[in-house]
Amino acid sequence: xxxxxxxxxxxxxxxVRDLSGRPVAAAVLDVWQADADGLYDSQxxxxxxxxxxxxxxxxxxTFCVQTIAPLGYSIPMDGPVxxxxxxxxxxxxxxxxxxxxxxSPGQHSLTTHLFAxxxxxxxxxxLFGTRSELVVDFDRRPPGPTPxxxxxxxxxxxxxxxxxxxxxxxxxxxxxxxx
Numbered sequence: 001x002x003x004x005x006x007x008x009x010x011x012x013x014x015x016v017r018d019l020s021g022r023p024v025a026a027a028v029l030d031v032w033q034a035d036a037d038g039l040y041d042s043q044x045x046x047x048x049x050x051x052x053x054x055x056x057x058x059x060x061x062t063f064c065v066q067t068i069a070p071l072g073y074s075i076p077m078d079g080p081v082x083x084x085x086x087x088x089x090x091x092x093x094x095x096x097x098x099x100x101x102x103x104s105p106g107q108h109s110l111t112t113h114l115f116a117x118x119x120x121x122x123x124x125x126x127l128f129g130t131r132s133e134l135v136v137d138f139d140r141r142p143p144g145p146t147p148x149x150x151x152x153x154x155x156x157x158x159x160x161x162x163x164x165x166x167x168x169x170x171x172x173x174x175x176x177x178x179x
Contacts, residue, residue, distance in 0.1 A: 001053030007036035007068030009156035010138065011147045012114065016057045016102060016163045023061025024165055027104040030054050031065050033097070038073030065098075066148045069138060069157055072096045072121050085126065092126050095119040100163070107165035114161055136161050 002009070016027040032052040034040050041050045051070075057063045072095045076082060085092045096119040102110045115122060115130055116138045122130055138157040146152050 001031065001051060001066065002068045003050075005035055005050055005068055009146070009152055009154065010067050010069045010098075010159065011156065012065040012067070012098065012159045012161065013147050014063060014161045014163065015061045016063065016104070016165065017061055018107065018165055018167055023057075023059075024104050024107065025057060025059045025061060027057040027061070027063075027102055027107070027163075027165065028054055029057065029063055029065065029163075030101040030103070031067070032099050033067065033070040034073050036068055036071050038071040064147045066146075067098065069116070070096045070098055072119055075126055090126060091121055091124040093121040093124070094127060095121040095125055095130060097129075102163055102165065104165060107167055110163060110165055112163075114159065116159075 016024040016029070018024055030052075031054070032040075035044075035051055041048070041052065044050075051067065053065070053067075055063055055065055072093055074092050075085070075094065077086065077092055082092070096116045097113040099113045100111070112134060113129065115135045117135050122135065136159045138159050141152075141156050141158055143153050143155060144151060146156060147158065
């Protein structure tokens with residue numbers, strides 16, 4: 001996901017489970033984020049897709065995402081939303097975060113993001129997307145073994161979060177019969 005992209009290595013580990021606490025094996029985690037300059041791949045001229053990846057939870061529901069620490073960024077201020085925001089005292093910045101879209105057969109999909117504790121604009125997110133339960137520590141680690149099974153020659157960051165998926169229920173769909 002972060003191959004060839006400058007930034008501090010970040011490993012996000014955790015567990016995907018259902019509401020009963022059972023691990024969800026083979027859940028797909030679609031992950032994307034801004035880079036260390038606060039830019040998404042579509043904002044970098046001539047660059048290819050980067051900082052986007054798909055991961056699969058293991059049989060025990062665990063996962064390990066290897067990326068880089070993101071930076072917060074300004075929303076576009078050159079249109080009507082920017083004009084509106086500029087007339088308020090609301091910050092036009094988003095705090096550093098990593099997006100997750102998690103899917104698994106028999107479960108409702110979950111789209112969310114994790115925020116770095118201590119990130120600038122954490123409590124003034126222009127999209128009001130920050131929730132305390134989505135704020136996680138990005139703990140600094142020394143060079144050495146990483147959760148991905150390799151080693152790092154530079155200091156790296158680790159974060160941990162367990163995602164909970166809600167099962168789908170096969171309820172009959174409402175009809176107009178009998179009206």
